[in-house]
Amino acid sequence: MTKSKNFFERLSITQELTISVIAVIFLMISLLGFIVAKALIKNNEEKIAWQKKSNLQIAISLLSDPIWTVDTNNIKNAAATFVKEDNQIIAVRVLDEYGDNLVESRDPSVNGSEFKELLKSKNRFIDAGDIKRNNEKIGSIEFIYSTQKFNDELTLLIIKLGLSFFVVGLGFGSIILWRLKKTITEPVNRIVEMSEKIAEGNYQFQVEEEYVLEFQQITDASNAAIRAINERDLELKRQIAKAEQATVAKSNFVSTMSHEIRTPLNAIIGLTELTLDSDLTTDQRDNLETAKLSADSLLSIINDILDFSKIEAGKLELEAMDFDIVEVLQECEKILALSARKKNIVLSSSFTMDENYVFKGDPFRVKQILLNLINNAIKFTSEGGEVHVRLDVLDRINRGALVRFEIQDNGIGIDKNKMDNLFEAFSQEDQSTTRKFGGTGLGLSISKKLIDLMGGVIGVESKVDVGSTFWFQIRLKEGR
Ligand SMILES: Nc1ncnc2c1ncn2[C@@H]1O[C@H](COP(=O)(O)OP(=O)(O)OP(=O)(O)O)[C@@H](O)[C@H]1O
Numbered sequence: 001m002t003k004s005k006n007f008f009e010r011l012s013i014t015q016e017l018t019i020s021v022i023a024v025i026f027l028m029i030s031l032l033g034f035i036v037a038k039a040l041i042k043n044n045e046e047k048i049a050w051q052k053k054s055n056l057q058i059a060i061s062l063l064s065d066p067i068w069t070v071d072t073n074n075i076k077n078a079a080a081t082f083v084k085e086d087n088q089i090i091a092v093r094v095l096d097e098y099g100d101n102l103v104e105s106r107d108p109s110v111n112g113s114e115f116k117e118l119l120k121s122k123n124r125f126i127d128a129g130d131i132k133r134n135n136e137k138i139g140s141i142e143f144i145y146s147t148q149k150f151n152d153e154l155t156l157l158i159i160k161l162g163l164s165f166f167v168v169g170l171g172f173g174s175i176i177l178w179r180l181k182k183t184i185t186e187p188v189n190r191i192v193e194m195s196e197k198i199a200e201g202n203y204q205f206q207v208e209e210e211y212v213l214e215f216q217q218i219t220d221a222s223n224a225a226i227r228a229i230n231e232r233d234l235e236l237k238r239q240i241a242k243a244e245q246a247t248v249a250k251s252n253f254v255s256t257m258s259h260e261i262r263t264p265l266n267a268i269i270g271l272t273e274l275t276l277d278s279d280l281t282t283d284q285r286d287n288l289e290t291a292k293l294s295a296d297s298l299l300s301i302i303n304d305i306l307d308f309s310k311i312e313a314g315k316l317e318l319e320a321m322d323f324d325i326v327e328v329l330q331e332c333e334k335i336l337a338l339s340a341r342k343k344n345i346v347l348s349s350s351f352t353m354d355e356n357y358v359f360k361g362d363p364f365r366v367k368q369i370l371l372n373l374i375n376n377a378i379k380f381t382s383e384g385g386e387v388h389v390r391l392d393v394l395d396r397i398n399r400g401a402l403v404r405f406e407i408q409d410n411g412i413g414i415d416k417n418k419m420d421n422l423f424e425a426f427s428q429e430d431q432s433t434t435r436k437f438g439g440t441g442l443g444l445s446i447s448k449k450l451i452d453l454m455g456g457v458i459g460v461e462s463k464v465d466v467g468s469t470f471w472f473q474i475r476l477k478e479g480r
Pocket residue numbers: 304372376377378380409411412413414422427428429430433438439440441442443444445468
């Protein structure tokens with residue numbers, strides 16, 4: 001079971017690095033911006049305080065004479081100069097010793113109503129000082145500063161500063177990301193590509209050198225592993241070729257041997273049959289009949305071995321001729337009727353009468369399969385049992401059909417553990433089977449291989465002491 005991943009675990013290295021770098025740079029810029037902005041504000045405040053103080057001092061010394069002589073023009077000029085020179089001063093008011101307005105000079109960009117509003121609002125600061133002559137107050141001066149203007153300027157400055165930090169951060173971040181891409185992301189991607197190739201079973205490549213030490217170590221190890229795999233593959237191929245050669249040699253030997261044994265055996269069988277036709281005493285006849293039975297069973301074993309080795313070597317070819325499959329079934333019944341009768345077993349078959357049973361295929365091999373299966377059913381069913389063969393033509397499509405045979409018996413059945421390799425060669429249920437029933441254990445494996453060659457399937461359902469149903473299905477073309 002795979003653990004469900006959270007957002008960060010789902011990210012690729014590139015995404016994670018990008019997010020981390022952006023986050024670190026953002027934090028650094030914010031911190032730096034905060035420190036710089038704070039210093040700027042402090043610096044500005046000091047500058048303004050100093051400016052205010054010097055404004056007042058200059059005004060006091062400058063206006064002492066004109067106020068004394070009530071030189072309104074001069075006072076006006078001085079006040080206007082202050083307003084003009086210091087852009088934070090909105091207005092300058094000069095009052096006489098009784099506090100009445102002598103002169104008021106205002107920033108021309110601020111109209112009367114705006115000025116009134118400003119005076120009422122919090123965005124202003126009034127700095128006032130007395131003007132003295134011989135230590136006696138002869139008037140006073142008021143500077144009306146706009147903190148709004150000051151704040152606006154500061155905000156603008158901070159925005160500019162933020163923007164330049166942002167641009168510098170962006171550049172810096174891009175450089176870091178570009179380096180990380182070269183040193184981490186790209187090598188990791190190359191390693192991922194390499195692993196994918198290996199997962200696909202492609203080992204025909206060597207990984208290029210990496211210049212980051214850790215990645216170089218990975219690629220060195222991978223290259224060594226790929227070399228080892230390639231060497232092992234080569235060795236395996238050599239071994240397989242050797243084994244294949246040996247198999248071919250073995251099947252050639254087996255088929256030559258079977259041929260060599262068959263020829264004299266056929267002579268023995270033929271001559272025995274001939275002699276059986278002549279006048280013989282009962283003992284002689286019994287002996288000869290036993291000899292013939294043994295020779296027959298020897299021949300069938302040799303035929304099986306020959307078939308098996310032919311199929312193993314891929315040399316068995318199927319016929320393609322028109323035949324009536326019901327006739328094949330009936331021939332099998334006829335051949336095995338005697339052995340069924342000997343064991344008092346009822347051998348029967350069923351099929352739908354009005355079907356067309358002419359197909360194109362190999363009747364000899366179909367017959368061989370059926371004989372094997374029916375023979376087994378008779379062999380592994382006790383006296384008085386029943387064996388039934390059922391033929392069905394399943395779907396007929398495109399001038400072809402799926403033909404199914406079921407061979408059902410109520411014999412000894414098959415143990416569940418033996419079912420798995422039942423169709424493999426030499427797999428008799430146990431050694432006692434060989435002793436009790438005889439046989440080589442080749443019948444089912446030959447049948448399965450023949451059915452495979454016909455593109456069909458074989459299977460079995462069985463219960464110990466209840467019986468077995470072997471079935472097979474083959475797809476055949478419709479005959480003429
Ligand atoms: N109808 C059946 N009922 C019970 N067991 C069966 C049946 N058919 C096959 N078997 C089991 O499967 C084994 C393999 O069958 P297979 O036909 O391959 O070999 P065999 O009959 O023993 O020998 P051969 O067919 O080569 O003479 C048998 O030995 C038997 O144990």
